Each structure stands twice: as structure tokens, then as C-alpha cells.
Amino acid sequence: MRILPRAKREAMFEVYKFCRKVDDVADSEGPRDARLDELNRYRDDIAALYAGRMSERMGGFLGPVRDFDLRREDFLAIVDGMEMDVVADIRAPSLDTLDLYCDRVASAVGRLSVRIFGVPNDDGIALSHHLGRALQLTNILRDIDEDAAIGRLYLPREFLSAAGIEGDDPDRVLASPALGQACAPLIAKAREHFRQARTIMDRQPRSSVKAPRIMAEAYAPMLDKLQQRGFAAPRERVRLDRLHLIGAVLRYGIV
Template identity: 45%
Template sequence: MHDGNRKAGMGLTRIRTARARTAEPAPLGCDPADLAQVESVVVASGTSFGKGMRILAPDRRYGMYAVYAFCRLVDDVADDDGTPEDKSALLRAWHERIAGLYAGRATDALDRVLSVVIARFDLRQADFDAVIDGMMMDAQGPIVAPDEATFDLYCDRVASAVGRLSVRVFGDASAEADRVAFHLGRALQITNILRDVAEDAQRGRLYLPRELLTRFDVPLDAARAVRARGLEGVGRVLAGRARDHFRAAHRAMARCDRHAMRPARLMGATYSAILTAQEKQGWRHPERRVSLSRPRKLLIAARALVG
């Protein structure tokens, strides 16, 4: 059996066992088979996201699994092989699918779970649509040296919009929680972009803002940009911008429900440490992708959750 399917089956067994022991309904009141199918998307991705969400209560944890599964599937459309026209058509179908959920239509396991999550946590259709539109930007051709406005719009759609969905599942739907999503999403996305410059260049992508590239005499071409001396200056400026967003996010977190912000604090602390490691390494050799050791991750998590 495929490893992802095997683990999903184990997840289904855990849900059924827990339900039998406690005589309580499955998380979100959903069919355990539907929950296991959603969880299988998380498991198959190979991400550590699932482990990080274990700090949440079951209803919120499976709510985040459903949001992640949606994001993963639309991201796959943008990254998989296919013409821009084919990808755009598939993403337009996702817009229709999300609209269908808000109209009460559900056709598969993810739809059924997402429908419950949307109603339970009052998720906004505009935020789902923004995520899809972010993937549409990638699907229509490699993004290369976008202007500052496009760069910020991209970060909002692919990261902050996910944050706006997430904070509501975490348990805070306030304006300050949306402010956390605005700043933390941008901080995380900029950190990812700075860490993945070389990997993105291999796909013909160059997410760094055109104005900064020009300022530091970096060619507006992915393959040449990664070898340019000025890349170091671009990296330093963007890292400073990410730091500003991290600080603004933490100020907003202080005005939010403290318990609900636990996952946001964890993500913020982890990515801040990644950014620190990237700043220490610099951008002279962007092909050396920075990472954190497991003990370091555990220490960061402990501090974030109790601090």
C-alpha cells in the first residue's frame, strides 16, 4: 500500500478508535472516512504542517487540515505540467467549486469537510478566491522580477489570504487577527522567497521585486540573477522588510486571543529563525538552502508555546 494511503488508513483507525472509546462524534461531526481522506492530502505532501497542527483541538486541527488540503491542491495545479491555458481553466474550476460550497453544493470528501469548516469558523469566500488568484499568477507563466505592487499582491494572495483563513480556524476572527495574517503572511512568504531564490530560478522564476533588482544592478533574469553580486544587497533589504512584518505581526498578536494565536506564534518563531540563518549565510551562494536542525525546531516550538 502507498505510504500516504497507509498513514491515512491509520488516521482513520485512530478516529474510529477514539470515537468508540468516548462515544463522541468525530471531529467537526464529519464522516471519519471524509476526515481521513482530507488528512491523507496533508500526509502525502510530506510537510511537517500536520505535526505542527497537533497543538490544536480536534475540530480546529481537522479544520486546518481541510484548509491546507485546499491550498495544496490548487498549488499543485500551478506547479504541475500543463499549458497556462489548461492551468487557468483548472483554477477557474476551483473558483466555481468554492462558490458551490457557499451555495450548499458538495461532491466529495474535501467538499463535505470544507463545507462544515466554512460554516463552523465563518470563513470568507473572498479569502479562498484570493488564494486561487495567487496560484493563477504562477500558472499564467513564470513570475519574473515583478514590480513592487505585484510582489505585494502576490504575497497577500498566496500567504496572507491563507493566514486570514487560518486565524479564524485557530479561534480569533477579530480585526487584529486579520492584521496578524496580513503581516505574518508577508513575513513568511518573503522568508520563503529569500530561501528559495536558487530553486525558483531553476523553474525560471524570480520573485524578487524589479525595483530592488535594478537598484543593486541585478539582471532581470532568473538564471543570471542568482550569480549576481548585487543579490546580497537585495536579500538584505528584503530581510529587513520581513523583520518589520514579523514585529508588526507580534504586536498584533498581543491584542488577540492568546490561546488562539499559539500556532501563529509557532510559525512566526520558526520562520524568524530560518530568516536569521539565511541572513547569517547571506546570498553569495543561494544554492545552499538553509534549514533548522530538529533540536533547534523543538527548542523554538517550546519557547513559542510557553512564551
């Protein structure tokens, strides 16, 4: 984000801060009712923001909402996505439920971001759809062990069933020798979303998509690493390649 002009950079930092805070609510170890109440307070803060009232947690958005026409429904979608993790631990969701989750926790963030970046509306929405899902699916594949440790399993039930894996207990699913078969179609879906995102970015002015370009170029190679590593236990965590990230910044970040 530091490569952006100051106004856009500061707006993106506010988006990141908001997402980090509501994500912390979803991932905290407190009682579910208390976490749901806290998410509802964020909904109240969003309502206050769009009524032009200052709130401590959302006050930094008064300028960005005005300057970049950020949409209320995208903030609310992010909160709704976090609520999905609070109501009950997500385990082997249907493909439709997983797609809804990705839209809320990732693509909605993208819809806020592309307005700040300056991507035209229709292409911005499409880019958010594809890049948001590509990044989130990559995160899901990378973080399967960390998610299982807190009782969550985001691999879709259709892919698990096709691989002959029954049930939704995270530990049992991750111990299956067929886990790689269940993950393979999710890798393919993420690759296709990256491809679609690149197609959209290719037709945009370079300056408006330099940040999403860097994100895509940093994350996409993780799919290759995950596929090469495989999913048999024990699984070494796949990490972002910092040299590749620096290369992406040099290639796309300088306009």
C-alpha cells in the same frame, strides 16, 4: 497544527489540503491553458460550497465554513494567487505586484486560519497581513535557486535596480555579485512584518495565537541564517531548525 483542539485541527488540515492541491496545479508542468481550466474548476467548487452543495474536493469545508465563518473571498484569493504563477512565470515583479502576490498566496491563507484559531476580526486581519507576508518573503529568499530552476524570480525589480542588477533572467540575476544587496531590503521587510505580527500576538489570549506563534518562531531565525550565509554562489540551502521548532512548540504550544 496537531496542538490545536480537534475541530480546529481538522479545519486547518482542510485548509492545508486545499492550498497544497491548488499549489500543485500552479507548479505542475502541464500546459498553461489546462492548469487555468483546473483553477477555474476550483472556483466552481468554491461557488458550490457557498451554495451549500457537496463537492468531492471541497466537501470537507461544509462544517468549517459554518463553524468558523470562513470567507469565500479568501478561498478565491488563494486561487487568484496561484493563477498569477500560471498565466506567466513571475520574474522581477514590481513591489506592488509582489505584495499582491503575497496577500493572495499567504495572507489570504492567514485570514482563513485566524478565524479558525479564534483571533478577533480586526487583529486577525492585521496578523494575517503581517505574518503571511513575513512567511512568504522568507520562503522567497530561501527558495531563490529552486524558483530560478523553474523560470521564476520573485525578487522585486526595484531592489534589483537599486543593487545595479538589470534584466529579469533568473540565472543571470542569481549569478550577480550584487545579489546580496538586492536581497537585503527584502530581509528587512520580512523582519518588520515579523515584528508587527509579534506585537499583535502579544495582545491576544495565548490560546488563540499558539499556532501562529510557533510558525513565527520557527521561521524568523531563517532570516538570520540567510543573512549569515550570504547570497554568493554556491548557496547552501537554509533549512528549518528542528530543535528550535521543538523549543517553540514547548514554549507556546502548551497552554
